[in-house]
Amino acid sequence: MKIGIISDIHSNIEALDVAFKWLDDQKVDEVICLGDVVGYGPSPNECCDLIKKNCSATLLGNHDAAVIGAMSTEFYYDAARLAIQWTRRQLSSANLEWLYKLPYTHRNSEWRASFFHSAPICPSGYFYVVFKDDAVAHLRMMDRLSDISFLGHSHLVRAFRLKDGKVKETTVDKVEWTDSAKHIVSTGSVGQPRDRDPRGAVSYLDTDTGAVILHRFDYDRKTTAQKIADAGLESRFGERLFTGS
Numbered sequence: 153m154k155i156g157i158i159s160d161i162h163s164n165i166e167a168l169d170v171a172f173k174w175l176d177d178q179k180v181d182e183v184i185c186l187g188d189v190v191g192y193g194p195s196p197n198e199c200c201d202l203i204k205k206n207c208s209a210t211l212l213g214n215h216d217a218a219v220i221g222a223m224s225t226e227f228y229y230d231a232a233r234l235a236i237q238w239t240r241r242q243l244s245s246a247n248l249e250w251l252y253k254l255p256y257t258h259r260n261s262e263w264r265a266s267f268f269h270s271a272p273i274c275p276s277g278y279f280y281v282v283f284k285d286d287a288v289a290h291l292r293m294m295d296r297l298s299d300i301s302f303l304g305h306s307h308l309v310r311a312f313r314l315k316d317g318k319v320k321e322t323t324v325d326k327v328e329w330t331d332s333a334k335h336i337v338s339t340g341s342v343g344q345p346r347d348r349d350p351r352g353a354v355s356y357l358d359t360d361t362g363a364v365i366l367h368r369f370d371y372d373r374k375t376t377a378q379k380i381a382d383a384g385l386e387s388r389f390g391e392r393l394f395t396g397s
């Protein structure tokens with residue numbers, strides 16, 4: 153099976169459309185969304201509607217949690233907090249209700265995979281797994297990790313291999329299933345990349361081989377940035393789409 157993975161869309165419908173088009177072309181069987189459907193961007197309802205239609209599971213990201221009041225907005229800087237409040241006002245009651253029901257994790261034993269928005273060690277804590285030490289903390293839960301754990305949250309592409317009490321940073325395309333190794337993989341952001349590459353990121357897991365295929369794509373970011381300006385959201389949210397920062 154091919155399992156599509158999207159994350160950190162952040163209300164960017166132009167990027168999300170292109171990501172789904174690529175997943176369609178790859179003939180994926182299902183798509184899992186790792187959360188942060190909303191926040192920062194100008195099209196929250198459109199993104200919720202499309203994800204509801206196309207994803208078999210969606211997780212609760214920290215921005216989604218803040219929008220529904222399940223997380224305090226005091227952790228956010230002013231512009232991000234204003235965007236969360238703006239998003240709350242824009243969302244239809246059906247989409248707000250949908251966000252309320254989203255879980256923190258999703259696991260599928262047949263696929264040998266689990267899905268999280270942030271660090272598996274405490275899914276509701278929204279901790280990052282960016283550096284090797286962040287992954288090292290997961291050695292103590294080796295027996296509970298699936299062979300592959302997919303995460304969003306950092307908006308970066310990262311892969312760590314955990315084996316024999318040690319962690320090695322690797323690349324996403326080097327993820328291979330073995331009996332004793334576990335992998336923690338961040339697949340990047342659809343709608344707001346932050347790895348100095350402004351292209352969106354989307355991927356899929358081939359459950360027959362364990363391979364992760366990552367794809368970067370261009371989209372009409374001018375339109376997204378214009379919509380951000382028109383909505384009165386912080387202009388930097390639009391500018392960073394051109395730099396991937």
Ligand SMILES: [Fe+2]
Pocket residue numbers: 160162188213215305306307
């Ligand atoms: Fe995010």
